[in-house]
Amino acid sequence: MNASAVFLLGISLLLGSGAVYGALPFDPLPEQPPIPADNPQSEEKIGLGKQLFFDPRLSISGTHSCNSCHNLSAGGDDGRAVSVGVYGRKGSRNVQTLWNAAYHTVYNWDGSAKTLEEQFKAHVTDPRIMAIPEGRVLVDRIARIPAYVKQFNAVFPDEGVSFDAIAKALSSFQRTLNTPGGPYDRYLRGDRRAISEQAKRGFDTFVEVRCASCHFWVNFAGPIPGVALQQGEGFYELFPNHPGTDYERRYRLADDQGRFNITQDNIDRRKWRMPGLRNVVLTAPYFHNGAVKTLAEAVRIMAKVQLKTELTAQQVDDIIAFLNTLTGEFPEITVPRLPVTAGRTVMDGYDE
Secondary structure, eight states: OOHHHHHHHHHHHHHSOOOTTTTSOOOOSSSSSSOTSSSSOOHHHHHHHHHHHTTTSSSTSOOOHHHHSSSSTTSSSOOSOBBBBBGBBSSSSOOOOOTTGGOOOSSSTTBSSSSHHHHHHHTTOOOOTOSSSSHHHHHHHTTTTTOOOOOHHHHTTTTTHHHHHHHHHHHHHHTTTTOOOOHHHHHHHHTTTSSSSSHHHHHHHHTTTTTTGTTTTTTTOOOOOOOOOOOOOOEEEEEESSSSSSSHHTTTSSSSHHHHHHHHHHGGTTEEEEOOOTTGGGGSBTTTTTOOOOOOHHHHHHHHHHHHHOOHHHHHHHHHHHHHTTOOOOOOOOOOOOOOOOOOOOTOOOOO
């Protein structure tokens, strides 16, 4: 039995079987992520959320939409080291992809948001991102657009336009941004020709050097909601795990203290929510500070600072061949028509 099989068996025995989304650590990505009971999906709500996602009026300046940083025409991020919000204000961390984000149990690099809804509220009011001073400012703006009011009244008849309803609609759309059906998923479903022999070697190496001790389950980011962890319970890892390397100094990997900045608990110093590896070849640059430009360098760094392992050039190539198989099938996303206010603007008073 090879190392991959041993690892799979160990995790399976530890977790048991029969979980709704699968208990094996490398199940194919489900077609749909877990949906919260307090925000069920509907076609109308998803459509409204899609409009809001592409609407720059959700930023104080009317210049940035959600898609500005989470480009759905690409990897779901912005390709920058750190985010750039309204008025050119730079954030402090790398933008994480929204593709398959609904399979996470917490959000942001530090786990500071428990749900997609909570994440949106924090982002839209962050002065470095969308810079809306408070939720009621956005509500007032949206409520001056008659077509939006009509849609909100139809989708949320008990509350109409509200900050909660805006967050729920956007999150419903984001829960459709999933990429199942990639080569590795097909391989797991029995198509042994779906990935190359090199990719198979890469997966064996991925397990043998213990990458899979943290990057496992359907999103290669640890448990999904309802399997070992509930929504709002984070899966975190120390990074760097072995401090003091040249990599750490060169890329300033330990400058940001991660989750400690949220909890002020010393046990959380340099703790980070586990990022997923789905579509990882599309989301350079890498790590929380976006300091690493190539996937090959990121693989070498992870082996050294996390596992105290030096990989050969062949091992790096093989692992990257495997990571390429995690690129899924992207749904077609068309840019929606946005409701307008004919002959007037809703942006009065917001120009800086």
